[in-house]
Amino acid sequence: MSAVLPTYEDVVRASEILNGVAHRTPVLTSTTANARTGAEIFFKCENFQRMGAFKFRGGYHSIARLTPEQRAAGVVTFSSGNHAQAIALGARELGVRATIIMPLDAPAAKRAATEGYGGHVVTYDRYTEDREAVARRIQEETGATLIPPYDHADVIAGQGTAAKELFEEVGELDLLFVCLGGGGLLAGSTLAAQALSPNCQVYGVEPQAGNDGQQSLRKGEIVRIPAPKSLADGAVTTHLGNLTFAIIKAGVKDIVTVTDEQLVNTMKFFAERMKMVVEPTGCLASAAALDQVVPVQGKRVGVIISGGNVDLAAYAKLLAA
């Protein structure tokens, strides 16, 4: 894979490719959130994006960038989460075959959602097989192109279109909070902020249990941690990518963390006050702003809500607790 870093020009090109395909999601405000923090907060609602998360942007964009020959051979990825659904839906829209490699014990609902978007699911045994080896075998057999969930220039550029839309809609901001797993969304958002709001301080927000990004930023190199346990299942990655870390290191002010309890309280806030279903991972950035993990008083603050895909039974249990 090329190690060339994506730039804001790539984000602009991605937004042209996604125009009319991805939703231009709404930016919402809440009087309660503003009163509570003394800030003016703008929520970019990617929970209303197609397939329920920003990942559709990077997934579709990456497939659209393939040559006709590459498209004919299909795409492959490994994920049981939103990236799987994004690749499945993006591929279907573009008439490309998508193979999604999932652990045998992935939740039935996630598998069904991916198949519902037309993805071809191949399972592997997490305890005895290496998913990357399975992906390589499929690539060798079919010539399919591997599309990883975050460490890929076209994925990063696609994810950056959400923040681009936010700045275009509300103008320059003092602070921008973005959730952080492998760093595709944060890296893309950083490119947009540098171009459209150069004085904006960009913060990444991770689950406290999995602060590898924070450790990496402090240390100046990618730190790997054991698989963390957090309600934020979209952000329990063990390390950042080479491309995402390079952009984050150069442009992000700091990386902060929030607890699972803060995520649940934020989910409740969205349900009760803003009438929105937001998944725990989607609450990371908002929790940091609402709980003033970074002081926000008197500032114009952007927050990206990354997704809204929940298991309803688990969601109801968390809200009732």
Ligand SMILES: *Cc1c(COP(=O)(O)O)cnc(C)c1O
């Ligand atoms: C994937 C995902 C994240 C993390 O995104 P990265 O680009 O890996 O940092 C955050 N929230 C949701 C809802 C996701 O699906």
